[in-house]
Amino acid sequence: MADIVFSVGDPIESRCTKCRKITNHIIVAITDDVPAKVQCNTCEGQHKYRPPAAKKKPAAKRIAKPKELEQKEWQKLFADSEGQQSVPYAMTAAFKTGTVIKHPNFGLGLVQAITGPQKMEVLFEDGKKKLRCL
Numbered sequence: 001m002a003d004i005v006f007s008v009g010d011p012i013e014s015r016c017t018k019c020r021k022i023t024n025h026i027i028v029a030i031t032d033d034v035p036a037k038v039q040c041n042t043c044e045g046q047h048k049y050r051p052p053a054a055k056k057k058p059a060a061k062r063i064a065k066p067k068e069l070e071q072k073e074w075q076k077l078f079a080d081s082e083g084q085q086s087v088p089y090a091m092t093a094a095f096k097t098g099t100v101i102k103h104p105n106f107g108l109g110l111v112q113a114i115t116g117p118q119k120m121e122v123l124f125e126d127g128k129k130k131l132r133c134l
Contacts, residue, residue, distance in 0.1 A: 012049070026039050
């Protein structure tokens, strides 16, 4: 736009304040070689020159993967509960929140919540699991 020379009466595209969209306009006034005031060819309204804005692309949202969050949480919790003795897991045993258990398949886990009758939520290194308990 810097190399284009504008003069009064030239056609130009601008965002119209009345039409609320980009339309063709006629330059009415110029200051410092830039259009200052324009008139819309559609509604004939006069307003300041507003250059047509390029459509903005929405910012890419970075969503953390649940597995990664659970692994970070597991590492943090096990650093805090280091030195606690692990209890072997059994479906017929009763557990409390905060107990470190050793599961034969999933490894070490931390009981996070008792979710219902005979169910608990345990955080293992590879994610949260619901297990049976008393």
